[in-house]
Amino acid sequence: MTSLSKPDPGTSARPTMRQVAELAGVAVKTVSRVINGEPNVAPATARRVLDAARSLDYQPDLHAGNLRRSDRRTRTLGLLVSSVDNPFAGAVHRAIEDAAVGRGVAVFASSLDDDPDREREAVAAFLRRRVDGLILTTASANQAYLEPELRRGTPIVFIDREPSGVEADSVASDNFGGAARAAEHLLARGHRRFAYLGDLHSIQTARERRRGFLDTLGGNGIPVDDVPAIQDLHDPERARQALLRLLDGPNPPTAVFSSQNRVTVGALHALRQRGHHRDTALVGFDDVELADLLEPGVTVVAQHPEDIGRIAAERVFAKLDGDASPPQRVVVSTTLITRGSGEIPPPAV
Amino acid sequence: MTSLSKPDPGTSARPTMRQVAELAGVAVKTVSRVINGEPNVAPATARRVLDAARSLDYQPDLHAGNLRRSDRRTRTLGLLVSSVDNPFAGAVHRAIEDAAVGRGVAVFASSLDDDPDREREAVAAFLRRRVDGLILTTASANQAYLEPELRRGTPIVFIDREPSGVEADSVASDNFGGAARAAEHLLARGHRRFAYLGDLHSIQTARERRRGFLDTLGGNGIPVDDVPAIQDLHDPERARQALLRLLDGPNPPTAVFSSQNRVTVGALHALRQRGHHRDTALVGFDDVELADLLEPGVTVVAQHPEDIGRIAAERVFAKLDGDASPPQRVVVSTTLITRGSGEIPPPAV
DNA sequence: TCAGGCTTTGACAACGATGTCACGATTTGG
DNA sequence: CCAAATCGTGACATCGTTGTCAAAGCCTGA
Structure with missing residues (x-):
């Protein structure tokens, strides 16, 4: 029928x-x-x-209309982060969305896994969809490939990491300052044996944090060459293993600085696993959920992802509204939150 | 010049x-x-x-081409969650993206804050951009408004919560079963005084978890009317206050079930604040980061957001590829992870 | 009463791309 | 060596919408 x-x-x-x-x-x-x-x-x-x-x-059909409309706006924005399931990225994303809804702007999100090739593909995918602007956590060493797009007037704002090889707005934490603050905090407790656990060296932000931490140690009489500075730790598991090796080594650190939230999680596991969470100091960069409920609580240099996201979105919209001011680098300050782990003193000799 | x-x-x-x-x-x-x-x-x-x-x-210009192209595909997908900065949503999002990139599909994400009006707006915003499919954590009691769109062949897959008033695919955790499992687990330790801390009653998933927990208690001889079942706790702060009131009340629970990750976080704070984290049992629905490092570790009924996201995306793509099978309700099982907090026995009388 | 203005409406081209079709050039096979 | 098939290319209409412009209808005031 x-x-x-x-x-x-x-x-x-x-x-x-x-x-x-x-x-x-x-x-x-x-x-x-x-x-x-x-x-x-x-x-x-x-x-x-x-x-x-x-x-x-x-x-x-918004896109059909857009084809003919004079303003040529898709009311769409592209966000590129390392991974949408990282809490830092999630908070940034949320802040951007909050700034965008009021303007009727929808947000594309894409995870790059800090892979430069993936970045090129994802950016191209967004541009082919004619996003009005891009907010980018770059994974590449040089972003000169964006030059033609910037010349066309597309607002591109870098977040978390500053641009290289191209002039563009950026919004990022005070990475050097925050890491320096962590170093000072640990030095003030009397520590002399440190370890630095860092993210991929290819990431500008990771390098800044490393520099902030090590320069401050060096400036305070610590022989920096002796400080184990493990890099390229991109996930909790690798961070855990790296710290385990240090703890099991001949000269274990009495104070550890972990440069990123995933690394901090791995470091916490390693300390706990070796039973050193009460006698080895730890300061992490970027806050971690439940950090206050651990024993001891985890001292961190907190970032303000909501501010970073909001400011980045505001920059994009300002440009879309005709703001022709030159690119600025916005630095968002960090906040040291003392909860216990960073205040552990070195063992009495 | x-x-x-x-x-x-x-x-x-x-x-x-x-x-x-x-x-x-x-x-x-x-x-x-x-x-x-x-x-x-x-x-x-x-x-x-x-x-x-x-x-x-x-x-x-993908959209210009799309206007004339015969397949009429924007290679774009819309994801609607309660908030993109919720870890559960983040994991779902990531899984969807991973399934989408290989097909050259970009993902829009939108936070609804469990607001039905916001849902209507966000869905309309995506449809006006001609997404190829929608993956929706519905915030509304009835989604009949989607009927015309479904009739047009747009794949719509519900996640986390099942549809109502409309026939559509869904992928969700075994909410009833998981909550029942939590109840059994606590009953087996000998508890008789329980508390249920729940999310918005308007959310189907929250009701299922409540039912799973309370029905199981009732089936085991607990007078359910005496069990405080606090609902509409949508954030950690309200959950914390609600549990504080119970703990300070005349007949404090010896075992608590929190139905959602934000609520679990609030409950943990309340228990710690009153010094009851070592003598009051807690089982949470949905895992929480660092739950294993707290003392005691937090026992949870873990969901599998990666599976939920992946399966939802696969359903959407299958429909786009011509699969005409009737709507299915996929149930993803949960996993009880015992870490300590759920194994605390009731105090000896 | 009628010129001049405003309101309301629609015909048509255009936006950037692709589907269709046709045409000339080249290759193939008998 | 020629008919037929294949290859390479472009003209043109079209997708769903909006900008431009013109026309018809209505009011206003001298």
């Missing part, structure tokens, strides 16, 4: 302005005017059009 | 296929063929076109 010549009866075609116009007995242009709230439409006509649109469940 | 009549010299226009065609000395259709890897283009021509495209930094 099913019809053979017709298309699947359970399927209906998506209505266009044309069907709405036909149903309402007006021209498509009039539908366009009503949908876009343009003036000079008779109230009775507007009502007929809206009724027709509602009864067909009409949704205008 | 700046030119007055010309547009900002630092700004260049975005090239279209036309400029590429002109530069390469061919027709736009030939450029189209090369860009899309269609056959029957002379190698020498293809090379000229690619050179021209590269030198102009040409990026095809």
Whole structure:
């Protein structure tokens, strides 16, 4: 009993302005005017059009309109982070979204896993979809490839890491300062044997934190060459193993600085595993959930991802609104939160 | 010395296929063929076109092409969650993205804060951008408004919460079973005085967890009406306050079940604040980072957000590939992870 | 009453791409 | 060596919408 010549009866075609116009007995242009709230439409006509649109469940095609519209705005924004399931990225993402909804802007998100190739692909994927702006946690050493896009006026704001090889806005934490603060904090407790656990050396932010930590130690009479500075720790597991090796080694550190939230989690596991969580100091860069409930609580240099996200979005929208000011580097300060782990003194000799 | 009549010299226009065609000395259709890897283009021509495209930094406009293309696919997908900075949502998001990249599909994400109005707006925003499919953590009691869109063949997959008022695919945890398991676990330790800390009653998932927990208690001779079942706890702070009130009350629970990760975090704070973290049992639904490092470790009914996300994305893509099977409700099992807090016995009387 | 203005409406081209089709050039096979 | 098939290319219409412009209808005031 099913019809053979017709298309699947359970399927209906998506209505266009044309069907709405036909149903309402007006021209498509009039539908366009009503949908876009343009003036000079008779109230009775507007009502007929809206009724027709509602009864067909009409949704205008934003991209088709955009093709002809003069402002050429897709009301879409692209966000690129290391991974959308990293809590830092999640908080940044949320702040961006909050700034965007009010403007009717939708947000694309993409995880790069700190892979430069993936970055190129993801950026291209967004540009082919004509995003109005990009907010980028770059994974590459040089972003000169963005030069032509910037010249076209597309706002691109770097977050967490500053641009290289290209002039663009950026919003990032005070990485050097925060790491220096951690070093000072540990030095003040009398520590002399440190360890640095860092993320990929290819990441500008990771290098800044390393420099902030080690320079401050060096400036305070610690022979920096003797400080084990393990890098390229990108996940908790590798961080855990790296710290285990140090703890099992000949000259275990009495104070550890972990440069990133995943690394901090790994370090916590290693300390606990060796039973050193109460006698080895730890300061982490970037806060971790439940850090306050651990025993001891985890002392961290907290970042402010909500501020970073909000400011980055504001920069993008300002540029879209015509702000032609030169690129700025916004630095968001960090906050040292003392909870216990960073205040553990070195063992009495 | 700046030119007055010309547009900002630092700004260049975005090239279209036309400029590429002109530069390469061919027709736009030939450029189209090369860009899309269609056959029957002379190698020498293809090379000229690619050179021209590269030198102009040409990026095809996906949406313009999509307008005319027969498959009408934007290679875009919309994800709606309660908040992109919730770890559960982050893990789901990541899994979806991983399934999508290989197909060249970009992912929109939107936070609904469990607000039904926001859901309608966000869904409309995505549909106006012609996403190929939706993955939705619904915030509304009834999703009949999606009926026309489903009839048009748009794949819509519900995650975490099952649809109501509409027939659609869903992928969710075994909420009833997981909560029942938590109840059994606590009953087996001999507890008789329980408390249930739940999320918004408007959320189907929250009701299921409540039912799973309370029904199991009831089935084991606990007078359910006496069990304080606090609902509508949507953030850690409210959960903390609610549990504090119970702990300070006349008949404090010896075992607590928290139905969601934010609520678990609040409950942990309350227990710690009153010094009851070592004598009051706690089982949480959904895992929490660092739960294993707390003392005691936090026993949880873990969900598998990666599986939920992956399966949801696979369902969407299967439908896009022509799968016409009727809507299914996929249930993903949960895993009880015992870490200490759930194994605390009731105090000896 | 009628010129001049404003309001309301629609015809048509255009946006950037692709599907269709047709045409000339080249290759193939008998 | 020629008919037929194949290859390489481009002209043109079209997708769903909005900008431009013109025209018809209505009011206003002298």
